[in-house]
Amino acid sequence: MRFFTAGESHGPQLTAIIEGLPAQMELQEEMINKELKRRQGGHGRGRRMQIEKDKVVISSGVRHGKTLGSPVTLTVVNDDWKHWTGIMGIEPLPEDIDPRDIKRRITRPRPGHADLVGGMxxxxxxxxxxxxxxxxxxxxMRVAVGAVAKQFLRELGIHTVSHVTEIGGVTTDPAAYAGLSADKLRDIVENDPVYCADPAASAKMVEAIDSIKERGDTLGGVVEVIIEGCPPGIGSYVQFDRxxxxxxxxxxxxxxxFKGVEIGLGFEMAKIPGSEVHDEIAWSEEEGYYRKSNRLGGLEGGMSTGMxxxxxxxxxxxxxxxxxLESVDIETKEPFVATIERSDPCAVPAASVVAEHVIATELAKAIMEEFRSFTMEGLKKELDEYREYVKGF
Ligand SMILES: Cc1cc2nc3c(=O)[nH]c(=O)nc-3n(C[C@H](O)[C@H](O)[C@H](O)COP(=O)(O)O)c2cc1C
Known part of the structure; x- marks a missing residue:
């Protein structure tokens, strides 16, 4: 499976084309819209989210609710476009208009954004x-594509969930959600204002967001994605890029x-001995091979372990x-305080939804690389047989 996204933030629409999905997979716009709505939610989001009520249109690759095996095109119209037709128009500018006179022109790059280097x-x-x-x-569109990937994974018995574990130094207590299944975790997270599974931490996160907003500042955080039901052996040790x-x-x-990633215990591993990091292997008739703990986060040797x-x-x-923050105007070269395009105090909850979807997409791609049937039914059969094989290995 491969995909591209296209579209400008204030252009007419956002588009994604996904190629390589198996045929006969159930797919409806509503499955995608549900996730788009979650991306737009979460305490700490501002004005743009009220303007845009994202809804996807599927315009190819699906018939009567099932994929055809042909490319799937997804489109989300930017409702705000109607206010930007002059500024973002596709047609060449009339000769008597100087591009420097276009409204909302930006010559002051914002620190921390792509503005300056992208312009250069x-x-x-x-x-x-x-x-x-x-x-x-x-x-x-990453979420829209991910929603399709999640449907693919769901049909194979693989479930994903994400939640917020830290905002602005307020961290969750993992004991609050230890042992919960992906489904239970999702129920809690979907009803929480910051998509957090620890109610005590969530209340403090909301306070932290409100207080940073008053100060005109912003907060980052940490999100966690969990995937259940992935069989062992997805990925490979034989080549670095697999x-x-x-x-x-x-x-x-x-x-x-996003500026850092960790798997399992992650950066904690730098502080503790190997005996407290590695997971012991066990076997049972009904489960097959499993690990007695999951400190390595379900990945060993570049492959999923089944945990x-x-x-x-x-x-x-x-x-x-x-x-x-201070910046420099690229026309005058004078220092200036940077342009405010629009800003939310915190987008970590929304980013947790994005994270779940990009991870789901990558896993779906990896599975499609390894199990190559052109129909969903064929893929399910292949995966079921493989699961039986590894159990008894
Ligand atoms: C869901 C989400 C929402 C975001 N919203 C904003 C925003 O409202 N304002 C902003 O300045 N940056 C926002 N960002 C971050 C910028 O897009 C990002 O920092 C910028 O593109 C520069 O890329 P880099 O931080 O990866 O270097 C958001 C990021 C995500 C994931």
Missing amino acids: KYGHRDLRNVLERSSARETT KLDGKLAGAMMSINA PIVIRGVMKPIPTLYKP
Whole structure:
């Protein structure tokens, strides 16, 4: 499976094309819309989320609720486009209009964004040309594609969930959700204002967001993605670019504002001896091989072990501050306080939804690389047989 996303933040629409999905997979717009709505939620989101009520249109690759095996095209219209037709128009500018007179032109790059370097790289004197595509609005389509991937995984008995474990230094107590299944965790998270599974920490996170907002500042945090039901052996040890941990980490790092990834105990492993890190192997008739603990987060030697995959990512605080940082105007070269395009105090809850979807997409891709049937039924059969084989290995 491969996919592309396209579209500018204030352009007419966002698009994704997915190729390589098996035929006969159930797919309906509603499955995707549910996830798009979650991406737009979470305490700490502001004005743009009220303007855009994202809804997907599937315009190819699906007939009567099932995939055809042909490319699936997904589109989300930007409701705000109607206010931007002049500024973001596709047609050439009339000769009597100087591009420097276009409204909402940006010549003051925002620190922490792609504005300055993107402008240098592509020769844009109006940095809006960079902002429009580098904006996290693109993550809408990453979630849409991920929702399709999640449906694929679900049909194979693989379930994903994400939750927020830290915002601005407020951390969850893992005991609050230890031992919960992915389904139970999802029920709690979906009803929490910051998509957190620890109610005590959640209340403090909400307070931290409200207080940082008053100060015109922003907060980052940590999100965790858990995948249950992945069979052992997805990924490979034989070549560096087939390693599943590398692929999942790359996917996490590809999300705007994500600056670090850990798997299982992650950076904690630097502090403790090997005996407290590695997971002992056991076998039982009904489960087959399993690990007595899951400190390595379901990945060994670049492959899934069959235990839940646990991966976390850290999001930096949003760089657009109402208390803006100093920058330099690219026309005058004079110092200036940076332009405020729009800003939320915290997008960590929304980012947890994005993280779940990019991870689901990467795992679905890895599975499709290894099990190659062209129909969903064929794939299910292959995977079931493989699961039986590894159990008795
Ligand atoms: C879901 C989500 C929402 C975001 N919302 C904003 C925002 O409102 N304002 C902002 O300045 N940055 C926001 N960002 C972060 C920027 O997109 C990101 O920092 C920027 O594109 C620069 O990329 P980098 O941080 O990966 O270097 C958001 C990121 C995500 C994942």
